[in-house]
Amino acid sequence: MAKIITSKEAAALIKSGDSVMFGGFVGCGTAMGVVNELAKLGTDNLTAMCNDGGRINPDGSFYGIAPLIHNKQFKKFYATHIGINPEIGQQMNAGEMEVVLVPQGSFAEMIRAGGAGLGGVLTPTGVGTITEGFEYVHSKVNIDGKDYLLLKPLKADFAVIEGFKVDKAGNVCYHGTARNFCPLMATAAKTVIVEAENLVEIGEIDPDNVVTPGIFVDYIVYDGGNK
Amino acid sequence: MDKAQVKAVIAARAAKELKDGDIVNLGIGIPTLIPAYLPEGVKIKLQAECGMIDAGGPPTAENADPDHVCDAGGQPSSIMTGGAFIDSSMSFTMIRGGHVSGTFLGALQVDEKGNLANWIIPGKTVPGMGGAMDLVVGANKVIVTMEHTAKGNLKILKECTLPLTAVSCVDMIITEMGVMNVTDKGIELVEIHPEFTVEQVQEATGATLIISPDLKPMDI
Numbered sequence: 001m002a003k004i005i006t007s008k009e010a011a012a013l014i015k016s017g018d019s020v021m022f023g024g025f026v027g028c029g030t031a032m033g034v035v036n037e038l039a040k041l042g043t044d045n046l047t048a049m050c051n052d053g054g055r056i057n058p059d060g061s062f063y064g065i066a067p068l069i070h071n072k073q074f075k076k077f078y079a080t081h082i083g084i085n086p087e088i089g090q091q092m093n094a095g096e097m098e099v100v101l102v103p104q105g106s107f108a109e110m111i112r113a114g115g116a117g118l119g120g121v122l123t124p125t126g127v128g129t130i131t132e133g134f135e136y137v138h139s140k141v142n143i144d145g146k147d148y149l150l151l152k153p154l155k156a157d158f159a160v161i162e163g164f165k166v167d168k169a170g171n172v173c174y175h176g177t178a179r180n181f182c183p184l185m186a187t188a189a190k191t192v193i194v195e196a197e198n199l200v201e202i203g204e205i206d207p208d209n210v211v212t213p214g215i216f217v218d219y220i221v222y223d224g225g226n227k
Numbered sequence: 228m229d230k231a232q233v234k235a236v237i238a239a240r241a242a243k244e245l246k247d248g249d250i251v252n253l254g255i256g257i258p259t260l261i262p263a264y265l266p267e268g269v270k271i272k273l274q275a276e277c278g279m280i281d282a283g284g285p286p287t288a289e290n291a292d293p294d295h296v297c298d299a300g301g302q303p304s305s306i307m308t309g310g311a312f313i314d315s316s317m318s319f320t321m322i323r324g325g326h327v328s329g330t331f332l333g334a335l336q337v338d339e340k341g342n343l344a345n346w347i348i349p350g351k352t353v354p355g356m357g358g359a360m361d362l363v364v365g366a367n368k369v370i371v372t373m374e375h376t377a378k379g380n381l382k383i384l385k386e387c388t389l390p391l392t393a394v395s396c397v398d399m400i401i402t403e404m405g406v407m408n409v410t411d412k413g414i415e416l417v418e419i420h421p422e423f424t425v426e427q428v429q430e431a432t433g434a435t436l437i438i439s440p441d442l443k444p445m446d447i
Binding site: 027029052055064080101106108123128164174175178182183184 | 304
């Protein structure tokens with residue numbers, strides 16, 4: 001049964017050297033409470049997996065996982081797009097952080113494969129490009145005359161995601177494009193932390209509307225509603 | 228032509244490629260201008276790889292929900308009545324699985340084999356590929372919309388020099404100078420903007436153009 005904790009307690013579960021998947025697209029769907037507490041702790045040497053590195057808002061505030069990037073808490077970062085946050089390119093060029101770029105659709109399927117017990121993903125995406133030599137590509141495979149790349153699954157120690165409505169059994173429903181990678185990541189990590197925007201009683205979410213069943217969730221973060 | 232006119236010409240011509248009911252993914256920049264030029268009676272559904280089908284564009288004050296609804300650039304967006312929110316796996320099932328009619332996107336370089344480069348300039352900028360590599364492999368039609376040259380540097384080439392986004396994926400190129408189809412024999416100029424001559428277009432192109440016997444003025 002999922003345990004209800006604060007974002008501060010959740011952040012303290014993550015230790016230096018751990019691998020962490022962060023849900024979110026630029027910041028939409030990112031568990032900002034846990035991210036901000038993790039930034040305060042300064043836990044370093046993390047291997048992070050997230051679509052992107054968030055951004056700095058026009059008012060100077062951070063969005064998405066940008067606080068962790070600017071704190072230099074990642075030793076390695078799997079992402080699909082890093083152009084929105086120029087700090088990433090600077091750390092990459094300075095050799096402070098290793099960045100592994102993955103096509104967005106491949107990133108989704110590699111996480112899905114990791115959570116679904118599959119040995120890999122076969123995709124036409126990336127054939128004939130420099131990504132053929134990237135670390136997550138196992139080999140090139142020809143099936144019935146067409147080339148595919150065989151990609152390795154992605155797994156992590158932690159998944160940190162946001163849920164719009166979470167019941168006390170950990171059942172999650174999402175809202176809007178904040179869903180993105182969250183349901184996939186919830187299946188692919190040893191420990192899954194869901195930050196609840198709204199915490200409800202068991203039974204308040206129609207089973208038809210549960211996207212991530214509570215069996216995947218280890219911790220529900222609730223700070224009394226962070227939005 | 229000034230910068231704004233260049234963009235308007237490209238977007239207006241690109242919009243003519245769309246049919247009623249098309250499902251379309253638009254890249255950043257010029258492609259986002261295309262919906263403003265849709266011909267009368269043509270309604271399309273926009274797919275946004277961040278997780279929605281039938282995206283509605285920038286929100287109004289009433290339907291703004293920036294914590295939950297963003298576009299593929301991470302900016303606040305909205306959804307049309309009848310649309311759907313989807314996870315990233317479903318989003319790329321649509322894209323990679325051939326369920327998107329077309330994608331319009333910019334390019335750093337395109338070559339006569341239809342190879343596309345638009346995600347990295349080694350040693351300079353590495354924005355990453357985002358969804359582009361999946362889009363150009365999976366969408367039924369790939370249309371590059373871009374300025375014909377970049378500050379005088381050629382972008383339509385015999386062979387791309389930058390790392391590729393995908394091999395032989397581009398179907399059509401629309402620039403302020405004209406419309407080109409990528410064919411088995413090379414790049415064929417099929418429409419030309421009246422402000423330019425064939426010689427001028429060729430001069431601004433690194434590959435030898437095939438001039439269509441049916442060359443028409445650009446349909447804008």
